[in-house]
Amino acid sequence: MxxxxxxxxxxxQQVNVExxxxxxxxxxxGEADVRFLAxxxxxxxxxxxxxxxxxxxxxxxxxxxxxxxxxxxxxxGSGGDDAFVTIDCSVSAIWTWTRTGSTDxxxxxxxxxxxxxxxxxxxxxxxxxxxxxxxxxxxxxxxIRNWTVQLYNTGFS
Numbered sequence: 676m677x678x679x680x681x682x683x684x685x686x687x688q689q690v691n692v693e694x695x696x697x698x699x700x701x702x703x704x705g706e707a708d709v710r711f712l713a714x715x716x717x718x719x720x721x722x723x724x725x726x727x728x729x730x731x732x733x734x735x736x737x738x739x740x741x742x743x744x745x746x747x748x749x750x751x752g753s754g755g756d757d758a759f760v761t762i763d764c765s766v767s768a769i770w771t772w773t774r775t776g777s778t779d780x781x782x783x784x785x786x787x788x789x790x791x792x793x794x795x796x797x798x799x800x801x802x803x804x805x806x807x808x809x810x811x812x813x814x815x816x817x818x819i820r821n822w823t824v825q826l827y828n829t830g831f832s
Contacts, residue, residue, distance in 0.1 A: 680726045680727040685722050685725060685726060686722075687702050687704075687722075690702060690709060690712070690722075690725055693712065693728070693729070693730045694708050694709070694712065694730050695730070704720045704721070704722070705720065707814075707817060708730075708816065708817045709725075711730075711766075711767075711815070711816045711817065712725060712728050712730050712816070713725050713728060714728075714767065716769065716789060730816060731765065731766050731816060732765075732816065732818060733764055733765055733766045733768060733813075733815025733816045733817075733818035734764070734765040735762060735763070735764050735765075735768075735813055735815070735818075735820045736762070736763045736764075736765075737762065738820060739762070739811075739813065739820030739821050739822045740820065740821045740822070741819070741820070741821070742819070742821075744821065745810070745811075745821035745822050745823045746820075746821070746822050746823070747822070747823045747824075747825060748760045748762070748822055748823070748824050748825070749824075749825045749826075749827070750795070750797070750824070750825070750826045750827070751826075751827050751828075751829070752797060752799045752826070752827070752828040752829065753799075753828070753829040753830075754831060755799050755831050756799055757796050757797060757798050757799050757828070758796070758797040758799070758826040758827055758828045759794055759795060759796045759797070759826070760794070760795050760824045760826065761792060761793070761794040761795075762792065762793050762794075762811070762813065762822065762824075763791065763792040764791050764792065764813055764815045765791070765815070766791065766815045766816050767789050767790060767791055767815070768789060768790070768791070768813040768814055768815035769787065769788070769789045769813070769814045769815075770782070770784045770786065770787075770788060770789070770790065770793045770811065770812070770813055771786050771787055771811070771812045771814075772786045772793075772795075772809045772810060772811040772812070773786070773809065773810050774807060774808070774809050775807070775808050776805075776806050776807035776808050776826075777797060777805040777806060777807040778807075779797065779798055779800065779805060779807070780795065780796065780797040780798075780805075780807030780809070780826055781795070781796055782794070782795050782796075782809065783795075783796075793811070793813070795809050795811075795824045795826060796826070797826035797827070797828045798828070799828045799830060799831070800830075801830055801831060802830045802831055803830050804827075804828065804829050804830050805827075805828045805830075806825070806826065806827045806828070807825075807826045808823065808824065808825050808826070809822075809823070809824040809826075810822075810823060811823070811824055
């Protein structure tokens with residue numbers, strides 16, 4: 676179901692149903708699921724931000740692990756090529772991550788930022804082997820997945 680587009684005809688009960696809840700469930704405009712639906716991750720929010728919205732279940736590619744576990748993704752670079760890993764999401768997700776290892780590695784989305792995909796890259800600067808590891812969490816419409824992204828670069832071979 677898609678929420679109404681007319682300002683006079685939308686209610687929090689309809690928002691609950693769109694989110695897959697009972698129409699009488701407790702709801703707040705400021706809660707995470709409602710903000711994801713409205714695509715308003717911060718700041719003031721109103722029912723007008725929900726006009727015509729449809730709640731989509733997030734699908735991550737490749738899929739990550741759930742609470743307490745992660746899926747390891749590995750990217751290799753050699754012969755002058757950068758090491759990289761990309762994770763896609765069918766909806767805009769909030770990405771949080773931390774990095775250990777080479778500080779030359781970077782992500783295409785800052786930690787806490789949102790996008791439908793994120794790419795982690797370890798540049799190849801020459802003859803020095805480098806490695807970096809990211810602990811990553813993606814949150815798309817309340818669906819949370821976890822990854823460990825390992826990047827290795829052997830330098831020029």
